[in-house]
Amino acid sequence: MIYTVTLNPAVDYYMDMNKLEEGELNKVNNSYTLAGGKGINVSKVLKNFGIESMALGFCGGFTGEYIRADLNKYGIKDNFILLEEDTRINVKIKTEKKETEIMGKSPKILKQNIDALLSIIDSIEDNDILVLSGSVPSSVKEDIYKDIIDKTKSKNNVRVIVDSRDNAFKIAVKEKVFLTKPNKKELSEYFGKDIRSVYDIIVYAQQLVKDGSENVIVSLGKEGSIIVNKDEAYIGNAPDGELVSSVGAGDAMVAGIVYGISQNLSIIDAYKYAIASGTATAFSEGLTTFENMNNLLDKVEVKKINLK
Incomplete structure (x- = not known):
C-alpha cells in the first residue's frame, strides 16, 4: 500500500486575473x-495513473469536509484525523506576469490528534511506501516526521519519501529515508x-545522501532536474512546452517516481516518470493525467554525469 501524509492540507482557491493591484478592486x-496539500496532490496524480493510495493527515470544519468530499469524489481513500478548527484556505493568484500565493492560518492540532495519526502509521506493513509531504503546522513539534518514520523501522523495506523543508526536513533526513526532493532553493536553505x-x-x-537520503532529486524548474545517490548522478531535461502553471509540478514529480517504484522499475527509470509527470502538470491546468504524462515520456532525456 502507498500512504501519503499531509499534515497541513488546505482548500486551494485559484484565481486567474490580468493583473493584481494592491489596494484596488481586482477583477477575476x-x-x-x-482540495490542496502536497500529499493530497501525490494521491491524486497516483489515482490518475491507476494506482491506489491512502491519504492521511489532519482536517477539520467545513473546509475539512470539503477536502474529504473532494477525495471521495476522486475515488481516493482517506483516514484523516478530524480537528475542531477549520482547515486553512490558501489563495493562489495567477496574472499575466507572475504567480502569487497567500497561505492561510493552520488549525491547532492537539497531542491526542497526533497520537491518533501515529497509531494509524503503526499499521503500515512490510514493503509499503510512505510519502511525507509539505509543511508542519506551527502547533506540531518539528520532529513529527521523525516520530512517524520511527513507527516504520520495525517493518521491512518501507520506503519513505520526504518532500518538505526547514527543520522538519533536516530532522527527517537523519532517519535514513529512501528519497528526498528538494528544489535548488531548498537545497541552498538546507x-x-x-x-x-x-x-x-x-x-x-551527495552530502544530503551522506546525511541520510538514499536518493536525492533536485528540481531545477525549466532547467530540468538532477538525481543523485551514493553511486551515480544523472541530469534530466525539462521537455519543451507551454507553461500553464507550476503549482503541483513538484508533487507530480514525487507521484511519478512512486508510480515507477510501484511498477518495480529501477530508480533511474522511475526518475523518467517523475520528469514526465512534473512537466505534464506544469503544462496543464491542474494535475496531469496518465495520458498527458505518457505523451511526454519519449521526450524525456536522462544523461549520466561522470562524478570523477
Whole structure:
C-alpha cells in the first residue's frame, strides 16, 4: 500500500486575473477550488495513473469536509484525523506576469490528534511506501516526521519519501529515508549556501545522501532536474512546452517516481516518470493525467554525469 501524509492540507482557491493591484478592486477572470496539500496532490496524480493510495493527515470544519468530499469524489481513500478548527484556505493568484500565493492560518492540532495519526502509521506493513509531504503546522513539534518514520523501522523495506523543508526536513533526513526532493532553493536553505552551478548541486546533493537520503532529486524548474545517490548522478531535461502553471509540478514529480517504484522499475527509470509527470502538470491546468504524462515520456532525456 502507498500512504501519503499531509499534515497541513488546505482548500486551494485559484484565481486567474490580468493583473493584481494592491489596494484596488481586482477583477477575476476565472476561479476554482481544489482540495490542496502536497500529499493530497501525490494521491491524486497516483489515482490518475491507476494506482491506489491512502491519504492521511489532519482536517477539520467545513473546509475539512470539503477536502474529504473532494477525495471521495476522486475515488481516493482517506483516514484523516478530524480537528475542531477549520482547515486553512490558501489563495493562489495567477496574472499575466507572475504567480502569487497567500497561505492561510493552520488549525491547532492537539497531542491526542497526533497520537491518533501515529497509531494509524503503526499499521503500515512490510514493503509499503510512505510519502511525507509539505509543511508542519506551527502547533506540531518539528520532529513529527521523525516520530512517524520511527513507527516504520520495525517493518521491512518501507520506503519513505520526504518532500518538505526547514527543520522538519533536516530532522527527517537523519532517519535514513529512501528519497528526498528538494528544489535548488531548498537545497541552498538546507546547507545555508548559495548553490547555483550543476557541479555545486551535485556536491551538496551527495552530502544530503551522506546525511541520510538514499536518493536525492533536485528540481531545477525549466532547467530540468538532477538525481543523485551514493553511486551515480544523472541530469534530466525539462521537455519543451507551454507553461500553464507550476503549482503541483513538484508533487507530480514525487507521484511519478512512486508510480515507477510501484511498477518495480529501477530508480533511474522511475526518475523518467517523475520528469514526465512534473512537466505534464506544469503544462496543464491542474494535475496531469496518465495520458498527458505518457505523451511526454519519449521526450524525456536522462544523461549520466561522470562524478570523477
